[in-house]
Amino acid sequence: MAREGFGSRFGAIMALAGSAVGLGNIWKFPYEAGSNGGGAFMLVYLFFVFVIGIPVMLSEFVIGRRGQRNPFGSFKTLTPGTRWFWFGGLSIFAAAIILSYYGTVAGWTLEYVAYAIGDTFHGRSSEDIGLLFSDFVSNSYKPLLWQVGFMVLCGIIIMSGVKNGIERCVKTMMPALFVLILLLDIRACTLDGAAEGLKFLFVPDFSKLTFNSVLNALGQSFFSLSLGMGALMTYASYISRNENLTSISVRVVVADTFVSILAGMAILPAVFAFGVDPSAGPNLVYITLPQVFDAMPLGYVWGIVFFVLLTFAALTSAISLLEVCVAYLTEELKFKRLSATALSTGVIAALGVLCTLSFGPMRDFTIFGRTFFDAFDALSSNIVLPVGGIFICLFVGWKMKTMSVYSELSSGGRYPMGMFRIFMFIVKYVAPAAILLILLGAIGIFK
Numbered sequence: 001m002a003r004e005g006f007g008s009r010f011g012a013i014m015a016l017a018g019s020a021v022g023l024g025n026i027w028k029f030p031y032e033a034g035s036n037g038g039g040a041f042m043l044v045y046l047f048f049v050f051v052i053g054i055p056v057m058l059s060e061f062v063i064g065r066r067g068q069r070n071p072f073g074s075f076k077t078l079t080p081g082t083r084w085f086w087f088g089g090l091s092i093f094a095a096a097i098i099l100s101y102y103g104t105v106a107g108w109t110l111e112y113v114a115y116a117i118g119d120t121f122h123g124r125s126s127e128d129i130g131l132l133f134s135d136f137v138s139n140s141y142k143p144l145l146w147q148v149g150f151m152v153l154c155g156i157i158i159m160s161g162v163k164n165g166i167e168r169c170v171k172t173m174m175p176a177l178f179v180l181i182l183l184l185d186i187r188a189c190t191l192d193g194a195a196e197g198l199k200f201l202f203v204p205d206f207s208k209l210t211f212n213s214v215l216n217a218l219g220q221s222f223f224s225l226s227l228g229m230g231a232l233m234t235y236a237s238y239i240s241r242n243e244n245l246t247s248i249s250v251r252v253v254v255a256d257t258f259v260s261i262l263a264g265m266a267i268l269p270a271v272f273a274f275g276v277d278p279s280a281g282p283n284l285v286y287i288t289l290p291q292v293f294d295a296m297p298l299g300y301v302w303g304i305v306f307f308v309l310l311t312f313a314a315l316t317s318a319i320s321l322l323e324v325c326v327a328y329l330t331e332e333l334k335f336k337r338l339s340a341t342a343l344s345t346g347v348i349a350a351l352g353v354l355c356t357l358s359f360g361p362m363r364d365f366t367i368f369g370r371t372f373f374d375a376f377d378a379l380s381s382n383i384v385l386p387v388g389g390i391f392i393c394l395f396v397g398w399k400m401k402t403m404s405v406y407s408e409l410s411s412g413g414r415y416p417m418g419m420f421r422i423f424m425f426i427v428k429y430v431a432p433a434a435i436l437l438i439l440l441g442a443i444g445i446f447k
């Protein structure tokens, strides 16, 4: 049976960009920039994205398209008889862990769409809006319903296949997301006092840059670009053999970075214009922004626009994680797509329940001193993704035949030799060394 793939180049780019653009860009990036010194953080972030992000992404593309399978199967096909497929196994595990806590936050977003539509923020004091959030996330069943509902939504899309499910969904949601975020930017940047926020985002103040913010910038670049665990590898296996992988990766990276900056430009000017603290952390979009919307002319509409946008972003990312598990089950264990989706969705939703309840009834249940949510988050961004990134680079740089890498990058044609050398140099040495540094930093070696 022929393997299903993306139907068009546009579809492939939208799917990859859909995976990359997510809560990481709109929820995490503005608060990371907000709490790590604004412009200086952004410069370091941009450096990592372009110097390390693109080569690591290309490496994932090379493995996935050459292997023509899910991560587990691709490693098995490319290096038969070795144990590299264990790394592919790690991908499936990582996808489940990331998606289980991602679903928690995505579920909150759905509740906030409902709040926005019901005009719930209207006329509340900032304290009240804070309480609204903390009461909601600690409730014992409401966040669960939304989280499980979100997972079911992902399941329905994935069940419908690569073309009819993933591609169809991203082709409508991603362009809509772009339009919505541009609308928000226009609104935010024309507020009185917006300039302060833009200055914060774009004018670097290096005195605020600590070693830790550099590590955060590298971690954020991996998370935001969906790197390090085989999600893009899986999608790359659906890209047609004739497409130029380099040009696709540059487009995806630029789109992802652009959305992060646009999100910063929508959120920070509003935050400054209304005099709230930009380093509010993870609460920024759920507590700070509703206050801002309430104080804005036509804030009712902007609130809805924002949370719908956040939902689209979360959904197109979440399905890329679910697809990793489903591709594994169908290709390696010969499940039908329907049962593979049902099983993956069920297991991940169940794990996600632990994360969702971390803010309420299971708040005191900790592993290594962290709640399930925090443990899953820290384990994946600080450990699994960087380790995965190192393995991916080492595999392409040292294990694959140079000719196979060349032939994949050139799609069977020609590839500029200078560029190929730079790529190989980065994946052999620069990226693994730099990533090892974040990893050591994350474990606290440099503290």
Ligand code: TRP
Residues within 6 Å of the ligand: 019, 020, 021, 022, 023, 024, 025, 098, 222, 223, 224, 225, 226, 227, 228, 229, 231, 317, 318, 320, 321, 385
């Ligand atoms: N990149 C997505 C975001 O920014 C999240 C995501 C999707 C992800 N797939 C991933 C993160 C794979 C790491 C690995 O929200």
